[in-house]
Amino acid sequence: MSADNAKISAGKSGDAKHSGSMDSSEWDLVIRRVFDAPRALVFKAWTESTHVAQWWGPKGFANPVCEMDVRTGGAIRIHMRAPDGVVYPMKGVFKEIVAPERLVLVASALDGDGKSMFDVLTTVTFADQRGKTALTLQLRVIKATAQAPQYLKGMQAGWTQSLDRLGDLLAGIRNDGGNHLEGGPA
Numbered sequence: 001m002s003a004d005n006a007k008i009s010a011g012k013s014g015d016a017k018h019s020g021s022m023d024s025s026e027w028d029l030v031i032r033r034v035f036d037a038p039r040a041l042v043f044k045a046w047t048e049s050t051h052v053a054q055w056w057g058p059k060g061f062a063n064p065v066c067e068m069d070v071r072t073g074g075a076i077r078i079h080m081r082a083p084d085g086v087v088y089p090m091k092g093v094f095k096e097i098v099a100p101e102r103l104v105l106v107a108s109a110l111d112g113d114g115k116s117m118f119d120v121l122t123t124v125t126f127a128d129q130r131g132k133t134a135l136t137l138q139l140r141v142i143k144a145t146a147q148a149p150q151y152l153k154g155m156q157a158g159w160t161q162s163l164d165r166l167g168d169l170l171a172g173i174r175n176d177g178g179n180h181l182e183g184g185p186a
Helices: 039-047 049-055 155-175
Strands: 006-010 029-035 062-068 075-081 087-098 102-110 116-129 132-144
Touching: 029 155, 039 049, 039 102, 039 116, 039 132, 039 155, 049 062, 049 155, 132 155
Parallel strands: none
Antiparallel strands: 006 029, 029 132, 062 075, 075 087, 087 102, 102 116, 116 132
């Protein structure tokens, strides 16, 4: 399902192109989408690991590890496996949960030694829009190492594709005539 509205802004100037600069604000990103699904359903798709595993990551990626303890202070751990077999691990901590309105977490992309390459403050808001859900995803890089830019340059495309996959998941539910999520990872 394609979102009804998709808006993206990036960096201080709104320019989606990024240099190799370590000024983390250059990597800040806001993506807005409207999904044709109720807010409670979209929130559930973000907070249950069996569902997150189905849409998290760019097209063609799988999530062999997707663990979430959705509570303030709870952990999230996801290993995204690319089509070529490379695994991109991340971990994080939930900072705020207001069901079904808002999620805040700090996520860290990990290197081969399990050390953070960059940390992103992620804020997701879910607003009811006459039975649809207006989702706003705000990403603020709060820490970045020298190796971070090679990964951060793909953040906008990765999140855009992830939200496309979320939309497809939600459309499948709608086409099945239900307002609930069932089953595990595809």
